[in-house]
Amino acid sequence: MTQALDVVIRGGTVVDGSGGEPYRADVGIVGDTISVVGKIDDVGRVEVDATGQFVTPGFIDPHTHYDAQVTWSHSLRPSTYHGVTTVVMGNCGVGFAPCKPQHRDILVTLMEGIEDIPEIVMTEGMPWQWETFPNYLDFIGARAFDADVAAYLPHAALRVYVMGERAKASEKATEQDLAQMTAIVAEAVRAGAIGVSTSRNLMHRGSDGNMAPHVQSDRDELLALARGLKEAGRGVFQIIPQMIDHAAQHQVAVEGQPQFVARELALFREIAQTSGGPVTFSLTDAAWAPGIYTHALEESARVNAEHGTQIRPQIFPRPIGMLIGLDLSVHPFMYHPTYLRIKDLPVDERVAILRRPETRKQLLSEEPDTTTAGAKGAAYVSIALEGYRLGNPPRYTLGPDRSLRAEAERRNVSLFEVALDWLLDGDGTTMYLAPGGNVGSETLENVAEMLHDPNAIVGLGDGGAHYGSVCDAGFPTTLLGYWVRDRQGEGQIPLGKAINMLSRRNAELFGFMDRGLIAPGMRADLNIIDLDRIDAQMPEVVRDLPADGRRITQRAVGYTATMLRGTFTHRGDVPTGATPGGLVRSAFVDAL
Structure with missing residues (x-):
């Protein structure tokens, strides 16, 4: 006797996340798991008619800053308006753990200056019921959300935790400091961190105007972080390079773009070889150095081919700005x-x-x-x-x-x-x-080149940050609405490839091997999409933060349903209020 199906999504066109061609099939779900994909004769407890629509895996957003928002909210909007079912936070080296009580104001000042989150929102909203990174993960792990959450260990918080005021003054780490950082990275990853993050962007400053404590860290310190990943046996190293930094403009002009890119990629290669895991770095077509992205794509591919590394540019499918x-x-x-x-x-x-x-x-x-x-x-x-x-x-x-x-x-x-x-x-x-x-031409040829690079991953949505100046978390909708449906001719992205970019490709990078694919035994994180209707709405201001704080959000239409762990979190473009999501702890697969 077959097990009764809780949900049957019937008559849709499955885009399974593998990158292959769409095909007609029903999808049967038991609990939080996909049970069967194909022709289903049994009737589910809940029947969903997906005729004329596409059934896809839930999307994975690899670059968010929900580190504060997850401590007071159960919703990870605006990301979850756009089919996202898993978010990765703690990017750019900023976050709130580990943290000693006397250093909380330093981390708040950093997040206010770098990520445009008002100080009062954080001080009134965050309960600070943690000190170590494992403490922070345990706190998050006891909460429920409308998406799953994974977290990097942020370098700035780690540096301040180890060095205190010396970190704030950007002093060089001692050998003892480096050994402690390595040990804490390994401890954090063993507790569930999916890796470590940092930034070399010299524009990253706190709201007090001071340079962020981690952005001038030298090679020895970055390799100490990488050794922590090696000791833990897994983990991704996320980094903001100098090549997208306005402060690097003069240096690029002097060295030339290829030489500048080669220098950055040489550092990333050392990090990757030391950690034994992937390195992902942010890449756009910088307005101050047009075309630098081409060199970065080529050099990443060359280094990976010659050294067996996984250095993955993280790109964005539309112009990015304020x-x-x-x-x-x-x-x-x-x-x-x-x-x-x-x-x-x-x-x-x-x-x-x-x-x-x-x-x-x-x-x-x-x-x-x-x-x-x-x-x-x-x-x-x-x-x-x-x-x-x-x-x-x-x-x-x-x-x-x-x-x-x-x-x-x-x-x-x-x-x-x-x-x-x-x-x-x-x-x-x-x-x-x-x-x-990512500016330069109306037809976005530069963006098309990045999107079609087989080594690149799509991200940089920054959900949970820049509350008063940026709202880019709707990038999955842009990818589907413009690049798949509306784009004509050269640069158009096949639907199967786009869904792979939003789901399985990102899942594999982080070792989330239970999701990002529609197949029996996989997690029932799914979207039902009306591609004819898919569209982002005009960004809007809402005041739903602590202390009546304001933020920009962006809704979408065309997401008939979003399902997380077998539970509908959105129906008809509207949140259901369900919060079946939680913390995802690292489980990196060595074979990747």
């Missing part, structure tokens, strides 16, 4: 004297005042006063004036005719005047995008 809006962290008028007098009013009151002819005239006659903000403030204003209209629903192919600069030229007015008009659209809720990476 959202600009009146209710966000950055806009062109944030340092204008007239605006500063009303900046603390509710957004609707600010809009009403800014629409007055006399206020508009005065505002546009002023120059931004960045005296107190310095170069950073001037840079923000400059960035905000190089924006593009997104539209509603948003479109991320940013043609030159949609730029703020082009409209100013057409109308023969200042950039500030166009920006003001854009900001006052939609009662002040409209946002536009100021991209800093």
Whole structure:
């Protein structure tokens, strides 16, 4: 007698995550596991009609910062609006464990400055019921979420834990410090960390303006972290390289792009050979060094072929940058004297005042006063004036005719005047995008080259961070809506390949061998997708954080259902409120 099926998803087209062609099949589920894929005659306790739709594995987001959000919330939105069923947090070397009580303010200051999470949100929201990284994992492991959660050990937290104020001052680690770091990395991975993360981005600074303690760590320290992974016998090393750092611009100009990339990849090779596991690094087509990504892709492939390493560029399927809006962290008028007098009013009151002819005239006659903000403030204003209209629903192919600069030229007015008009659209809720990476052409040939690289993984969504300036967690929807459905001709991605990129390819990188594939015995983490309808919605501001904190979120349509561990977390694009997810501890497979 066959076991009764709890759920049967009937009549859909299965895209199984392997990268192969879609095929028609039913999917039967018992408990949290896929039981059968094929023609099912038995009736399930719950029957779902997926006729005309695609059934896929749940998606795995490899780059998030939910480290704080998981301590107060059971929802990992906006990622879970977009078919994501597993998230990896603790990226870029920042997080909240390990941490001694006297160092909490250091880690909060770092997260506020680097990831744009307000200090009050963290201090009021986080219970701090941990000190070591295993303590932190145990705390997270006792909670429930609408997605599964895996965590890196963050280098900044580790360095401060070991070195205290010496870490904050960016002092060189001693041999004793390095030995302790190696031991703590190994301990964390044995307890369930999926690896260790760091950053070499010299723009990564705390909200106090000071350099993050980990970004200037030398080769010896990075290899000490890698030795911890080796001792534990598993783990991924995630790193932000200097090659995507504005501070490296001069050095790239002097050395040349190929030489600069080769230097970074030589370091990654040493890390990979020391740890024995994969290294993944963030890669975009940097606006200050167009085309550098091509050298990075080629050098990664060469090093892997010659040395047997797994160095995996982590790429993004659309332009990446800051959202600009009146209710966000950055806009062109944030340092204008007239605006500063009303900046603390509710957004609707600010809009009403800014629409007055006399206020508009005065505002546009002023120059931004960045005296107190310095170069950073001037840079923000400059960035905000190089924006593009997104539209509603948003479109991320940013043609030159949609730029703020082009409209100013057409109308023969200042950039500030166009920006003001854009900001006052939609009662002040409209946002536009100021991209800093993956820009260059309306048809995104640069992005297409990265997406089609067999060594690359798709990620960099940054969910849980940049609450007032970025909302990129909807990248799975962009990949499906634009690159699979709407893209025509060269660069279009077959559906089977796109689903593999969002699911099994990422699962294999982290050793999550129980998911990312539709097959008997695999986890019942699934999406039912109406590809004709799939689309991201306009980003919006919500206030659902501790201390009434604000964040940007982005919903989607076209996800008929999302299932995690055999339980529906979304039906008809709407969350069900179910939270069957939890902590995923490392189980890296040596054979990968």
